[in-house]
Amino acid sequence: MIKILLFARLQEQVGKSELHVQYSGQTVGELKGMLQQKYDFLLDNVMVAVNEEYAFDEEKLSENDVVAFIPPVSGG
Amino acid sequence: MMNQLFEIVREPIEPNKVMEKVMRREAGAVTTFIGTVREFTKGKRTLKLEYDAYDKMAVKMLEKIGKEIEEKWGDVKVAITHRIGMLDILDIAVVIAVSTPHRRDAYEANEYAIERIKQIVPIWKKEFWEDGEQWIGDQLETIPYPDGKPQKEGEKND
Numbered sequence: 001m002i003k004i005l006l007f008a009r010l011q012e013q014v015g016k017s018e019l020h021v022q023y024s025g026q027t028v029g030e031l032k033g034m035l036q037q038k039y040d041f042l043l044d045n046v047m048v049a050v051n052e053e054y055a056f057d058e059e060k061l062s063e064n065d066v067v068a069f070i071p072p073v074s075g076g
Numbered sequence: 077m078m079n080q081l082f083e084i085v086r087e088p089i090e091p092n093k094v095m096e097k098v099m100r101r102e103a104g105a106v107t108t109f110i111g112t113v114r115e116f117t118k119g120k121r122t123l124k125l126e127y128d129a130y131d132k133m134a135v136k137m138l139e140k141i142g143k144e145i146e147e148k149w150g151d152v153k154v155a156i157t158h159r160i161g162m163l164d165i166l167d168i169a170v171v172i173a174v175s176t177p178h179r180r181d182a183y184e185a186n187e188y189a190i191e192r193i194k195q196i197v198p199i200w201k202k203e204f205w206e207d208g209e210q211w212i213g214d215q216l217e218t219i220p221y222p223d224g225k226p227q228k229e230g231e232k233n234d
Contacts, residue, residue: 005130007128007130007198007200008128008200008202008211008213009211009213011128012211045213049130049133049198052130052132052133052136054196068130068133068198070130070198071200071211071213072213073194073195073196073197073198073199073200073213074194074199074200074201074211074212074213075127075129075134075158075169075170075193075194075197075198075199075200075201076111076158076169076170076190076193076194076199
């Protein structure tokens with residue numbers, strides 16, 4: 001399984017802070033596409049972190065990875 | 077923990093406590109930046125703010141900013157505390173303390189820290205106005221993918 005963390009507007013849009021999907025050798029980009037279809041996500045400008053490090057679309061996921069979708073940040 | 081230099085907290089921040097973390101005999105300058113909740117932004121009244129964070133990663137990114145500052149300025153000590161949860165007008169959202177031997181570096185490194193927080197630290201604020209609420213993104217209004225994320229070729233960034 002892959003754990004997906006959602007924050008800010010994405011979390012409100014889906015109504016959940018976590019999702020779990022079956023691991024099947026996806027890349028970050030493929031996972032994005034899948035979620036975009038399923039939840040009608042607006043992923044423009046959204047960064048992805050895998051296990052707390054920013055990651056590219058090409059990065060291959062592994063079983064038990066934690067994937068966070070990070071909308072543009074606004075701390076400070 | 078008391079002695080963490082980089083923290084995400086849910087309680088009010090005491091600026092002195094952050095400052096004390098960087099005080100040392102080698103330093104002749106300490107700058108403290110205090111970010112507070114502003115009531116008016118371009119004429120629009122804010123009632124309150126809510127901050128959310130990806131806590132674990134936010135702390136990691138704050139630590140990364142600390143490392144970047146050490147690489148750039150050398151003899152420097154940095155402590156950053158960011159508060160999350162519901163904040164009222166005038167509440168302190170973030171405190172950044174920097175100590176260096178001389179003042180110029182302390183000012184510059186401190187400004188660098190807040191700029192980087194706005195780029196790479198996974199913290200979000202939600203504005204509550206009289207007529208609605210909204211999560212705010214990319215308040216830099218520059219490039220949505222700041223560094224801190226690996227660079228792709230052709231992707232502009234600074």
